[in-house]
Amino acid sequence: MKHPRDPAAPGRAAALLLAIVVLWPLGVIGEFRPWALFEAHHLRVMGGFLAAFLPPASSGEFLAYLGRATLETLAIATAGMALAFVLAVPLAMATTQALSVSRIGPGSGRRRAEWSRALLRMLLVVLRGLPELVWALLFVRVFGLGPAAGVLALGLTYGGMLAKVYAEILESGDSRPARALLEAGSSRLQALCYGLLPGAAQELTSYTVYRWECAVRASVVMGFVGAGGLGQLMDQSMRMLNGGEAATILLTFLLLVLAADALSGLLRRQLGEATGRAVAAAFGARTLLWLLLLGSALAASYVWLDLALPPC
Incomplete structure (x- = not known):
């Protein structure tokens, strides 16, 4: 029996050719x-390195x-992610259309709200468009050498990234409860907590932990x-040509990434178990415990870094 020809084959071939x-x-x-990597000279250089x-x-x-450098990182x-989160949450609430009161029905403030969202989205483009390394170079000139420049650089860049992705995640879900x-007169915060978060909590948590992992790499x-x-x-270590120390640092960094991945999976499982419960129970004792742990980590971070602005 002769099989019919795939009708999508010409389209795929044209796309591949294009x-x-x-x-x-x-x-x-x-x-x-990439074939240059397998040349004999390059293989000898990479092997020696x-x-x-x-x-x-x-x-x-x-x-x-x-150990001290790892704790500082x-x-x-x-601390940078905490600052980014503080910036991202209100910006995400202001830019997402799922929480737009003006879109419920016709009104005089609809055009103004659309312009406000457009301006805020432009602000997010500026924040995330400049790499954190550029922000760090700027803040190093202002505050001098030290972790304060890194914290502020991460806070601004990742604040823009988190706000954009948070808004897109909230808009991609079911917005009918919110x-x-x-429409019943609830505030935006109530609509966010009771209408959008129960369905988007897992994705938001996973992305936040992933961004924390990226913040570790960026730091x-x-x-x-x-x-x-x-x-x-x-x-x-690299300036001193000490490859053994560099290898230990890289292994430590890999362990940090594995720990971040394990934390993301644990949080997703915790939230997945709470999906079918009431909203109040989902944000009950277990969530309070995580908030206490994260708050303790944040407080320890600020105490460890001793972030203080230089005197004028």
């Missing part, structure tokens, strides 16, 4: 030549420095410009 036509000149301009990382450093003095990431609450990078933490220790 992708090759578009990507080939981009690869030439970007000098993308990687061999310098063995064995990883394990001296007691270095591990003490590493976690503190920078946590709309019904707004390492910003350490190269004087923000402290693992990045500054890595910079010193």
Whole structure:
């Protein structure tokens, strides 16, 4: 029996041909030549470089420095994410259409609300459009070397990212419960907590923890410009050509990423178990316990970093 020809095959072939036509000149301009990695000279260079990382450093003095730098990196990431969260929540509530009171029906303030949302979205573009490294360089000139520049840089950049994604997550879900609450006279905060969060809590939590993981990576990078933490220790090890210390730092960083992934899975499971319960129970004792733990981590971060503005 002869099988019928796939009607979508010509379209897929045309799309593949178009992708090759578009990507080939981009690869030439970007000098993308992955086969060069397997040339004998390059393999010898990479092998010699990687061999310098063995064995990883394990001296007691270095591990003490590493522990302090790890705590400082976690503190920078946590404090920066807390600042980003404080900025992101009101901006997300103001820019999401799912919580727009003016869209319920015709009114004189609808055009003004649309313009306000457009301006706030432009602000989010500015915040997340500038890399955190650029913000860190700016704040290092203002506050000097230290973790304060890294915390502020993460707070601004990630505040814009979180606000944009939060708004999109809230808009992509079922907005009918929130709309019904707004039409009944509820506030935006009530519509958010009781109409949108129960269905979007897992996705919001997963993305927030993922951004905290990205903040840990970013704080390492910003350490190269004087923000402290693992990045500054890595910079010193690489300058001294000490591959063993660099290998230990990289292993520590991988453990931090694994811990963040495990935390994300744990929080998602906790929220998944609470999906079918009443809203009040979902935000009950278990949520209060997590808030206390996160608040303790935040307070410890600020105490550890000793974030204080220089005197005028």
